[in-house]
Structures are given as C-alpha cells and as structure tokens.
Amino acid sequence: MKILLISPERERKKEEAFLFRLGFLNLPYVAAVTPPDIEVKIVDEAFEKINFEEKVDLVGLTAQTPSAPRAYQIAEEFRKKGVPVVIGGVHVSTLPDEALQHVDTVVIGEAEEIWPQLIEDFRRGEMKRIYQADGFVNASQLPLPRRELLNEKFYFPLKLLETTRGCPHHCDFCGVSKFFGFKYRNRPIAEIDRELATLFSKGPVVNHSLKKILSLVSKDLPYFLKKRLLYIIDSNIAGDRCFALNLLALLEEYDLLWYGHAPVSIAFDTQLLSGFSKSGCIAINIGFESFSLKNLNIMGKGFNKPSKYAEAVEKIHDHGIGIMGTFMVGLDDDDPGVFQRIIDFCNDSKLDWALTFIMAPYPGTESYLRLEREGRIFSRDWEKYDSLNAVYQPLLMTVEDLEKGMRKIWKEVFSLPSIFKRILKRPWIHPLFYLTMNLQFHHLTKKW
Numbered sequence: 001m002k003i004l005l006i007s008p009e010r011e012r013k014k015e016e017a018f019l020f021r022l023g024f025l026n027l028p029y030v031a032a033v034t035p036p037d038i039e040v041k042i043v044d045e046a047f048e049k050i051n052f053e054e055k056v057d058l059v060g061l062t063a064q065t066p067s068a069p070r071a072y073q074i075a076e077e078f079r080k081k082g083v084p085v086v087i088g089g090v091h092v093s094t095l096p097d098e099a100l101q102h103v104d105t106v107v108i109g110e111a112e113e114i115w116p117q118l119i120e121d122f123r124r125g126e127m128k129r130i131y132q133a134d135g136f137v138n139a140s141q142l143p144l145p146r147r148e149l150l151n152e153k154f155y156f157p158l159k160l161l162e163t164t165r166g167c168p169h170h171c172d173f174c175g176v177s178k179f180f181g182f183k184y185r186n187r188p189i190a191e192i193d194r195e196l197a198t199l200f201s202k203g204p205v206v207n208h209s210l211k212k213i214l215s216l217v218s219k220d221l222p223y224f225l226k227k228r229l230l231y232i233i234d235s236n237i238a239g240d241r242c243f244a245l246n247l248l249a250l251l252e253e254y255d256l257l258w259y260g261h262a263p264v265s266i267a268f269d270t271q272l273l274s275g276f277s278k279s280g281c282i283a284i285n286i287g288f289e290s291f292s293l294k295n296l297n298i299m300g301k302g303f304n305k306p307s308k309y310a311e312a313v314e315k316i317h318d319h320g321i322g323i324m325g326t327f328m329v330g331l332d333d334d335d336p337g338v339f340q341r342i343i344d345f346c347n348d349s350k351l352d353w354a355l356t357f358i359m360a361p362y363p364g365t366e367s368y369l370r371l372e373r374e375g376r377i378f379s380r381d382w383e384k385y386d387s388l389n390a391v392y393q394p395l396l397m398t399v400e401d402l403e404k405g406m407r408k409i410w411k412e413v414f415s416l417p418s419i420f421k422r423i424l425k426r427p428w429i430h431p432l433f434y435l436t437m438n439l440q441f442h443h444l445t446k447k448w
Contacts, residue, residue, distance in 0.1 A: 006045060007045060023155045027060075035119060060085075063087060076102055106130050110179075163232060166235075218431070230256055267313075288326065330392075336396070338405070414445050
C-alpha cells in the first residue's frame with residue numbers, strides 16, 4: 001500500500017512569488033504515525049510537480065486558506081482516476097462542508113491520533129467522511145517527524161523543531177489557537193533533547209582555534225558552515241516561563257543558532273532575555289502588529305504596549321539578538337499615515353527585518369465573523385487571503401490605498417539605504433544573517 005501526502009502551492013503573480021524556503025513538520029508528523037508497512041511519499045508542490053499518474057492507494061492533502069482552491073483541484077484530479085483523497089488543516093477544519101464537495105474525507109483538528117484509525121478503516125473499505133479527534137494530542141506522546149521524506153535540496157539548511165502546541169491568547173485574526181487549543185501543551189524536555197540529538201551533536205560547533213579564525217569574518221560563520229541552525233516553530237516560545245528557561249538551558253548545550261516567536265514583553269524579563277542570548281538566539285520574531293491601542297484591544301493583543309516598543313527593541317539588541325518584526329495594516333484605527341509610521345519605526349529602531357501584511361480575516365476567526373456581520377467582506381476568493389491583498393473594506397482608507405501603502409512599506413524598508421542603516425551601520429547584530437535576508441527582499445520589491 002502506498003500513500004501520497006501533498007503540500008499544495010497556489011500560483012502567484014510574479015511580483016508576489018517569494019517563498020520562504022523552509023521545510024514543514026505537519027506532513028512528516030502524519031507520516032510518522034502511519035503504520036510502518038505502508039509506503040509514504042511527501043510532495044511539496046512549491047518545488048516539485050505532482051505526478052498524477054503515479055500509482056498510489058490514498059492521497060492526503062493539507063491546506064491553508066490561500067492554497068485551499070489548489071488543494072481542491074488536486075483532489076479532483078486524483079478522484080477522477082479513482083484515488084480516494086483525504087484533507088486536513090486549519091482551513092478545512094473550519095469549513096469541512098466546503099471541503100467535502102471536493103474530497104472523500106476531512107480530518108478536523110490535529111491528525112496524529114486520528115490518522116491510524118483512518119488508515120485502518122480505509123483498509124477495510126470503511127473510511128468515514130469526517131474524522132475528528134476527541135480533544136487534543138498529548139504533546140508528550142508526539143513521535144519524531146519523518147524529516148527524511150522531505151527533499152533537503154529544496155530548503156534552507158535550517159532544521160525545524162516544535163516544542164509546544166496551543167496558545168492561551170484569543171487574537172481575533174488567528175485561527176491557530178482554536179485549532180491547537182487555548183492552552184500550552186509542552187513536550188517533555190527529555191523528548192526535545194532526544195529529537196535535537198538526531199539533528200545536531202552537543203558541544204562546540206568547531207574547536208576554539210578554528211572558531212576564532214572564522215569569527216574574524218563573522219561570529220556566525222562557523223554555524224552557517226556547519227549548518228547548525230534551528231527554527232523553533234512554536235507560536236510563543238516564552239509562553240510558559242519555567243518551561244522556556246529549561247528549554248533555553250538545553251539549547252545552550254548544543255551550541256547552535258536559532259530563532260523563534262515571542263511577544264515584545266520578553267524584553268523586560270532580564271533572566272529570560274539573558275537565557276535567549278546565551279542559548280544562541282539569533283532572532284526573535286515579534287508581532288508588534290500596530291501602534292494603535294484601539295487596534296490592539298480589538299484584536300486581543302492589548303498586552304502589547306506601543307509606548308514601550310522602541311525601548312524593547314533596544315534592550316533585545318543590547319543582548320545581541322536581532323528582531324524580525326511583523327505589522328498589520330488595514331485595521332479599523334489605521335489612517336493613511338500608518339504606512340509612514342511603520343517605515344519610520346523600522347528605520348529609527350533599526351529593526352533587523354520587518355514585514356507588513358494586510359490583515360487577512362481567515363474563516364472561523366473573530367475578525368472574519370465581525371467583518372462579515374458588518375458587511376465589509378467583499379471577496380471570498382480564498383487565494384486572495386494571503387495578507388498581500390485586501391478582501392474587506394477598511395474604515396479609514398480605500399482598498400487601493402491600503403494595498404499600495406502596504407507595498408510602499410516593503411519597498412522602503414527593503415531599499416538599499418534602509419538596509420545600510422539598519423544592518424551595516426554599527427553596532428552590528430548578526431549582519432551576515434540579516435544582510436542576506438534583506439537583500440533577497442530588496443530584489444523582490446524591485447518588481448513592485
């Protein structure tokens with residue numbers, strides 16, 4: 001028996017055809033709970049074509065909202081050939097009836113505990129239309145994802161790791177918390193250590209003398225040469241403070257560079273910030289989102305304090321840690337001046353990297369329900385729910401002004417003068433890492 005697991009990729013306009021060349025863990029986790037006597041293959045359509053003539057017994061798809069229409073096309077193509085199709089993910093968990101128009105079976109919620117039963121039912125010819133887990137997966141029982149099924153040549157030499165699931169915050173634009181639950185589920189530190197040991201060796205990245213020589217070029221160079229780089233994909237690595245401190249102590253044993261997501265408030269926790277620095281944190285991805293308290297309160301991120309943003313950036317930089325900042329525009333308190341305010345903050349605070357998106361009201365989120373009640377959503381073309389296109393009417397500007405303004409931020413933040421000021425002017429914060437990232441986006445925005 002052979003199962004084909006597919007990550008679909010929608011077609012993009014040339015000027016929007018940027019890809020974060022990162023692997024993923026959702027399908028490798030599904031593969032890990034597939035019975036060992038079944039052959040499993042993973043296809044990432046972002047980098048390889050799907051062979052619709054391949055002889056497989058079952059196809060499994062995952063889909064975020066913008067890629068859902070493409071996932072449905074793929075499903076219909078396989079079903080024409082008599083191959084049953086299963087789909088899962090946040091989008092179809094919210095809209096299972098929509099998905100069932102295109103596939104045989106929908107998995108609602110996390111798949112790890114449901115998948116083995118689904119496979120058993122399929123073998124008996126009794127696969128149901130819907131499978132839904134009773135509660136959430138026990139994080140202490142997660143298997144090691146089958147990373148070997150991903151083609152390494154497609155991706156940056158960066159390993160992905162999941163240490164927690166769930167988030168207690170109720171941000172109105174986020175569907176992830178509802179999907180994974182409003183409570184942090186921490187994996188045991190011993191299990192994380194076991195997984196890290198399959199990816200890296202403990203101890204120094206290179207011997208002291210060689211590290212000293214390589215560091216004359218850049219202190220990060222030994223880690224890049226040895227591919228000792230890690231991305232922790234958790235929604236908030238600092239959500240459980242005690243757990244975070246134990247995790248940071250473990251990461252320190254591996255002598256690697258890593259980045260992950262955390263709130264701006266970590267800047268004011270000296271012990272935690274010190275742990276981030278000592279453990280090799282090269283970047284914290286911080287959702288600043290907005291400078292408007294009204295916007296932040298509406299979206300459920302009232303714990304963000306815009307008056308403290310500049311101070312927070314300075315404190316994080318003082319620990320040698322870079323910041324990947326994200327902002328949203330098109331919110332109800334955003335006037336046309338919001339675009340320049342974000343540009344000025346990025347440059348004045350020397351944010352190491354920053355992306356600004358149009359808020360996408362994903363189906364099932366509070367923002368979607370609110371905007372729908374207000375009659376402001378004008379498009380349900382899911383491909384446009386990519387945070388680069390407006391799908392609802394903003395209050396204080398036109399749709400055209402919103403889309404142009406968002407692109408203006410990208411062009412100015414990734415302009416050569418901005419890159420020079422933010423990355424190359426001393427004091428340096430990991431210039432090798434951030435210069436490469438910024439120049440990639442500079443090249444992209446030249447097409448806009």
